[in-house]
Amino acid sequence: MPGGPTTDTAAPIVLEAIGKRYETASGAVQAVESVSLTVRAEEFVTLLGPSGCGKSTVLGMIAGLVRPDAGRVLVAGVPCAGPNPEQVALVFQDGGLFPWRTALDNVTFGLELRGVPAAKRREIGLGLLEPMGLRGFERKYPRELSGGMRQRVAIARALALDTPILLMDEPFGALDEQTRLLMGEWLVGIRRRARKAVVFVTHSLHEAIALSDRIVVMTARPGRIKDVVDVTLPFPRDLNAPEVTDLRAKLWEQVREESLKAMGTRP
Amino acid sequence: MGRLGVLACQAASLAAVVLAWHVAVRTGVADPLFVPAPAAVATALWSTAREALPRLGDTLLKTLAGYALAVGLGVAGGLVLGSRRLVHAVAMPYVVAAYGVPKILVLPWIALTLGLGTSTAVLTGTLFAVFPILLMVAAGVRDVDPTLVTAAVSMGATRGQVSRKVLLPAVLPSVLAGMRVGIVFAMLGVLLAEMFAGTRGMGFLMQRMAMAFKASELFAATLIVSILSIVVVLSLEHLNQRLSRWR
Amino acid sequence: MKILAWRLAILVAILALWEAVAAPLNPLFYIRPSVLPGALLGMWRVPDLPPLGEHVRLTLQEIAGAYVLAVAAGLWLGFLLGLRRTVGRIYEPLLAALYAVPSVVWYPSLMLFFGLGSASKIAFGVALGFFPIVLSVLAGIRQVPATLVTVAQSMGARPFTVFRKVMLPAMASTMVGGLRAGLALSVVGVLVGEILGSRAGIGYVINYAYGLMMTREYAVLAVIAAAAVLAIDTAGALVEVRVKRWAG
Numbered sequence A: 001m002p003g004g005p006t007t008d009t010a011a012p013i014v015l016e017a018i019g020k021r022y023e024t025a026s027g028a029v030q031a032v033e034s035v036s037l038t039v040r041a042e043e044f045v046t047l048l049g050p051s052g053c054g055k056s057t058v059l060g061m062i063a064g065l066v067r068p069d070a071g072r073v074l075v076a077g078v079p080c081a082g083p084n085p086e087q088v089a090l091v092f093q094d095g096g097l098f099p100w101r102t103a104l105d106n107v108t109f110g111l112e113l114r115g116v117p118a119a120k121r122r123e124i125g126l127g128l129l130e131p132m133g134l135r136g137f138e139r140k141y142p143r144e145l146s147g148g149m150r151q152r153v154a155i156a157r158a159l160a161l162d163t164p165i166l167l168m169d170e171p172f173g174a175l176d177e178q179t180r181l182l183m184g185e186w187l188v189g190i191r192r193r194a195r196k197a198v199v200f201v202t203h204s205l206h207e208a209i210a211l212s213d214r215i216v217v218m219t220a221r222p223g224r225i226k227d228v229v230d231v232t233l234p235f236p237r238d239l240n241a242p243e244v245t246d247l248r249a250k251l252w253e254q255v256r257e258e259s260l261k262a263m264g265t266r267p
Numbered sequence B: 001m002g003r004l005g006v007l008a009c010q011a012a013s014l015a016a017v018v019l020a021w022h023v024a025v026r027t028g029v030a031d032p033l034f035v036p037a038p039a040a041v042a043t044a045l046w047s048t049a050r051e052a053l054p055r056l057g058d059t060l061l062k063t064l065a066g067y068a069l070a071v072g073l074g075v076a077g078g079l080v081l082g083s084r085r086l087v088h089a090v091a092m093p094y095v096v097a098a099y100g101v102p103k104i105l106v107l108p109w110i111a112l113t114l115g116l117g118t119s120t121a122v123l124t125g126t127l128f129a130v131f132p133i134l135l136m137v138a139a140g141v142r143d144v145d146p147t148l149v150t151a152a153v154s155m156g157a158t159r160g161q162v163s164r165k166v167l168l169p170a171v172l173p174s175v176l177a178g179m180r181v182g183i184v185f186a187m188l189g190v191l192l193a194e195m196f197a198g199t200r201g202m203g204f205l206m207q208r209m210a211m212a213f214k215a216s217e218l219f220a221a222t223l224i225v226s227i228l229s230i231v232v233v234l235s236l237e238h239l240n241q242r243l244s245r246w247r
Numbered sequence C: 001m002k003i004l005a006w007r008l009a010i011l012v013a014i015l016a017l018w019e020a021v022a023a024p025l026n027p028l029f030y031i032r033p034s035v036l037p038g039a040l041l042g043m044w045r046v047p048d049l050p051p052l053g054e055h056v057r058l059t060l061q062e063i064a065g066a067y068v069l070a071v072a073a074g075l076w077l078g079f080l081l082g083l084r085r086t087v088g089r090i091y092e093p094l095l096a097a098l099y100a101v102p103s104v105v106w107y108p109s110l111m112l113f114f115g116l117g118s119a120s121k122i123a124f125g126v127a128l129g130f131f132p133i134v135l136s137v138l139a140g141i142r143q144v145p146a147t148l149v150t151v152a153q154s155m156g157a158r159p160f161t162v163f164r165k166v167m168l169p170a171m172a173s174t175m176v177g178g179l180r181a182g183l184a185l186s187v188v189g190v191l192v193g194e195i196l197g198s199r200a201g202i203g204y205v206i207n208y209a210y211g212l213m214m215t216r217e218y219a220v221l222a223v224i225a226a227a228a229v230l231a232i233d234t235a236g237a238l239v240e241v242r243v244k245r246w247a248g
Helices: A055-063 A103-107 A109-113 A118-129 A147-160 A177-194 A205-211 A242-263 B003-026 B038-083 B085-100 B107-114 B118-142 B146-154 B159-197 B201-211 B215-243 C002-022 C033-045 C052-083 C085-099 C103-114 C118-142 C146-154 C159-196 C202-211 C215-247
Strands: A013-024 A027-039 A044-048 A070-075 A088-091 A165-169 A197-202 A214-218 A225-230
Touching: A013 A055, A027 A055, A027 A070, A027 A225, A044 A055, A044 A205, A055 A070, A055 A088, A055 A165, A055 A197, A088 A147, A088 B146, A103 A109, A103 A118, A103 A147, A109 A118, A109 A147, A109 B159, A118 A147, A147 A165, A147 A177, A177 A205, A197 A205, A205 A242, A214 A242, A225 A242, B003 B038, B003 C085, B038 B085, B038 B118, B038 B159, B038 B201, B038 B215, B085 B118, B085 C002, B085 C215, B107 B118, B107 B159, B107 C202, B107 C215, B118 B159, B146 B159, B159 B201, B159 B215, B159 C103, B159 C159, B201 B215, B201 C103, B215 C103, C002 C033, C033 C215, C052 C085, C052 C118, C052 C159, C052 C202, C085 C118, C103 C118, C103 C159, C118 C159, C146 C159, C159 C202, C159 C215, C202 C215
Parallel strands: A044 A197, A044 A214, A088 A165, A165 A197
Antiparallel strands: A013 A027, A013 A070, A214 A225
């Protein structure tokens, strides 16, 4: 059965047949249906699929921001009842940076909420911005930063809380092609040091292959798991290697089929 | 054309207007009874200023009082109106209707009950200023990017923390914009009340000058009040720029 | 549905509160809403009040005159400042400065110049009404996507055609908002002018009633005037919605 080994409640994330249904003006929509998945510690799992297939909804359910209508979500063995800042940190597609705060103040926001004293916050914050290549930009406002820089600040902000789980919802989606590729490379470098369980949502095959330990291909709406592919290649991955090309072809076959369905044409 | 050039053209245009005005009065095209010569206005400026100063102070005080009240009510009301969906849906038509009704219609009643004094002017100023502030703040609250709130909540922010650390700074630009608009309306209300039912203040003075056909003095007084409000608004604008460096 | 029920409840609550608060107070100053319908019916028979029909007609004429002139002046100035870049750069800041002045300060001068007749009311209505129109024309021009203009030009359209077939429709939604606001302000201008000093018009009658402490009649007139203004604005809103739907 897709989703890896049987329910291991010690795993950071366990999804047990979760589903979500939305009421819209034109009737009920089943966004996600019967998704079961286990994410192990320090594992990088990508949810891959066409737009509108419910990947973001799944992420929302793991984050505790969306309540499942069916099944349950276990985070660190405990059923998820709401936002879980100790366990889960999020990175959004458009950053979600507070425009009135400097880069540093954005990064330390979570720490501020926890009452960490200012000097310590500054230390942690600068410590996170430095490996991101943002040293010297800590006092800039988001408006003064490029798209790629803003996303790095957003990621730093998520890392600041030092949670075991990191959820990323198409974090590079709003960036241009070149920046995306560079950010992807950079994230590969970061992930090995970060040592977290990561669930990464994207519709880019390239990113999925470059970053993941496992790729979960999702169907068009209602989103179900179509296939789970383990990627055991060593990092950094040469995207021209024959194994990668094969994998890409295989994934594309599946994603293409679902994308066409999502667009309303038969494959 | 550079900034200096623009300024020069503006100054030149104003000078041209004054010149044309002067010629019009000189040649009799404009009746000096209704249109005073620029020179006459200039001389009247000094004497009018002396008479106007205490009245101007009076008007300003009333404006500030009315404005303070309006800001308090408007910001508080706007925050409530904008943040609670049910309140917004239910109350909005009434607020918009109240905004659409010319407030001058209420002025006679206010004057009747509160008399010809300060409270009428202050209340009218408040009445005129509160609606734009209310509407702008409410709109600002509704325009807050929901992702920002989600981000804060996901990082463990309590309701109080969300209000203080996310909503308040996010709403600040709209509050400031409302406040900038509000001051002009407050002054408008006060002047209007003074013209309609006042014994002191600038509005009353100007109305009296008009009735007495004191054209030069009236022009001078109009000029003084205009310059004063432009200065006030520009300062508020400058303050706003300083506070909004991040935008 | 629930919202409608709430709205109705609020309306009833406000009227009830008003009635309750006003009841024990001096009926000369504090008008209970229940008194209004009776006073409305008796309006035409009140001996001291001037004949309403003519005054209403005059006010409406003044409003129409003020609005037509405001639209003409507003559109002319708006396009002048908006289409001629240099002219705009010079005079727009001056216009913005003017906007910072509370408009009522112009009125005594207008009264002195035009007298107490209709002319000063129309002038004031124009002074108030043309602002939103000018501003909306400027804003409208600014938000026409440059790509649309380029597309038309690349297809060989001449400047006037570009203006007529591309810019005007693209500006329509913004402009109609300004035209609607201009109408509202022209109405306010005329009313304020009449109340502050005139010999005819609805504002004059209101002032008259106020002067003679005919509070009930004043209240009825105020309610009628308010309702009329809201009706005019609603008509404007309907037109605005229609235009916006067409313009996209």
